[in-house]
Structures are given as C-alpha cells and as structure tokens.
Amino acid sequence: METRTPYPQAARRLLRETLLAAGRDEVQQRAWSEITMAEIAAAAGVSRQTLYKEFGSRDEFAQALVIHEGERFLDQVDTAVREHLDDPRAAIGAALETFLRTAGEDPLVRILLSDDGTAGLLPLVTTQGMPVVQWATARLTATIEQGWPQAPPAKARLLAEALVRLAISHVTAPGESPEAIAKSTGELLGPFVDEALGQAT
Amino acid sequence: METRTPYPQAARRLLRETLLAAGRDEVQQRAWSEITMAEIAAAAGVSRQTLYKEFGSRDEFAQALVIHEGERFLDQVDTAVREHLDDPRAAIGAALETFLRTAGEDPLVRILLSDDGTAGLLPLVTTQGMPVVQWATARLTATIEQGWPQAPPAKARLLAEALVRLAISHVTAPGESPEAIAKSTGELLGPFVDEALGQAT
DNA sequence: TAGTTGACAAAAGAGGCTAATCTGTCAACC
C-alpha cells in the first residue's frame, strides 16, 4: 500500500496543502467575502500567481477549501465507523454523532453558516451543493464498502447519499442534539442496513 | 366534521388568504427583496395597515407565505399518500415524486432558490429552516398517522422529519430525476416502514 | 522547470452624499 511519491506530485501536494491551510486560517477569522486571494497567497508564503496556477479561480479555490475541510470531518467519520464494524446500526449513529458534534463546534463551520449572502461559502453546501454532496457520497460509499464488503454497491451508495444529505440538513438547520439525531437516524436506517448487510442487531 | 364557521373567523381567514395569494402573485414575478408591503396590500385590495395588523411584520409575512405555499405541496402529497394506503413503500415514493416534480416546476420555488442573499426567502428553508421543517414534519406526521393508525407515533414522526429534510435537500440541490429519487428513497426507507407498520410489500 | 515579479484591463467594491422610498406604529375617522 505504501509507495514513494515522486517529487513533482509531492511538491504539488504540499503546495495545495499549504494554500488550503492558509485559506482555513483566514476563513476562521473573517468572512470569505473579505478575504483576498493575495492575502491567502501571502499567508502561504507564495505568490498570487502560484495560487491561480494551482486552483484556477477564486470560486474553484472555495470549492477545494470546503471539500478539504470536509475531508477532516469524514476522516473522523471513518474512524467512528471502523469502531463499530460489528454493528452497522451503531456505526451509523456513531458516524452521525461524531460528524454533527465536531461540525457544530468547528469555528469554520460556524462562520460558514453565519455568512449568508451570495458572496459567502454557504451556497456551496446548499443551492450549489451538488459537488460537495457527490464528493462526500463517494467518500462515504467507499468507507461503507470497505467496512462491509458484502454490501451491494448500489445500496451502499444509496445509504451514503441519504446520510450526507441528512447530515448537511442537520448542520444547517439544527434541531435536536447530535446524540438524539444519531439515535433516531440509526433507528430509521437500521432496518435497511440490516437487510442490506444481512446482519441482525 | 362540517361546522359552520362564525363570521369573524371566516372573514379573517379570507383576509389572510387574499393577502397570501397576492404575495404569491408578486413573488412569482420579482425577487422578494424588490417587493414592498404596500404593493402586496394594494394587490390584495386592502390597506397596508391591515396587512401589518394581520401579519405583524415583513418577516412574519414571509414565513407565513412560505408555509402557505408549502401547504399547497403538502396537499398534493396527502393525496398521493392516500392513493397508496395499501403499500407504504409506494406511498413514500409517490409522495416524494409528487413533491419534487411539482416543486421543481413551480415558478415560485425557482425564484426562491435563485435569490440567494440574506434578503431573500431562501434562508427560511435552509439556515433558518427549522420553523418550516417543524411545521412540515407535524403535517406529514398527521398524514401518516391518519393513513396508518397502527404506526407508533414516534416512528411516524421520525419518518416524517427525515422525508421533509430529504425533500428540501433534493429541491435545493437537485441531482437525479424525481422518479429516481422517489424510487431510491422508497427502497431506503421501505424496510423501516415495513417494520413500523407491520406490513409486507 | 517551477516559481516570482511587475504590469495590465476589466470587473467589482468602498466611500460619500442626496433624494427617495419603505417599514412599523401612531391617532383620527367611518
């Protein structure tokens, strides 16, 4: 599984990583609309043109940033899932609870939700949310298939997309506590996963 | 079931209905931020003060308008559900498909989704969406309980809220076709409803 | 080769300032 990465790819990856980290730092302090590309480049210790060369445009960078941050959440979800490979229903609950809790506490997510206008990042998870939904769905699908290889791919994807959409919904319009939501959703989707995975609670 | 409504209530209801209808007509043409309370009142053939007396403020009117329009969609959902009382799984599919199709074609919904900013109506179904979610959930829960009295209330509510959130998600960030979504979601939630209602397909 | 620098047009945004409009709430009237 471990392969040495050739220098060019590694350098490129490092560059992206550095720029995205700089972007995160900025977004944690001010609204997206008040942050300039020049500032991000400067914070990363790189020229503005390098930023453009790597990401193409401001909007594309925003997309990449949101997905990159999402990656952090999904890593945690992965871990939560792996701790409940024996009990799919509990896995769903743990995954959702982990996600909602960390997202709810994350300063970046708070800012994202508070900056309403068209200029902000919020549309990237609502009206223009499809890229994020599809990316997260693909990622979660992979996690599920890895944890339960016997699951039919179509059903894994179905479950993943529903979880992604429900998770986003609960983050943007929060009602009950993460635990309550996790419990309910586990109950709701439990019968489906029991059937799909051929395992009983 | 049929009771004569006393005049005062009837008049009040007629007033609200007329104002909301006027509001809908306006919103179908321009963005919410460009519509004034005076125009709505005029379109309803009523004075501005009557509007304020009835709805309190611009924001409250917006809330009422969104819910009132939602009522139209949920009426259709009700009908769709009632046509499949023998098959809960099909009922879910029909309900979602009906909702997504009519919502997708509705000019009002299109405008709602295109007007991003804080000034628009969109936040009422996303970041400030809880009132709408709760209202729609309560309404759908009632429909389910009426159609399947044997269903445990908690499970009916659980199912209803998930359907509401998924429906909103699919309207704001549309991916597949209404039919495909309806089919998938029916499949996803089927096992749960089978269990909750004690009926097999 | 991968990055920096400086320069650029076009687009967007900040600032100020006035006039107009809108909201939300009066009280008087029918």
Added chain:
DNA sequence: GGTTGACAGATTAGCCTCTTTTGTCAACTA
C-alpha cells in the same frame, strides 16, 4: 374591522469617484 393620513427612523437607489481585486499576460530568476 377596516381605511386614511401622517410620522420618525431605517433602508435603499442613484450617482459619481477612487481604490481594490480578479484573472491573465510576458519577462525574469533559481
């Protein structure tokens, strides 16, 4: 129960200017 007219305070439209930002050059450097 509804209308009318009037009102202060807050918003918004318009316009104009100045500045900044975006996105893309070509020339330069390690």
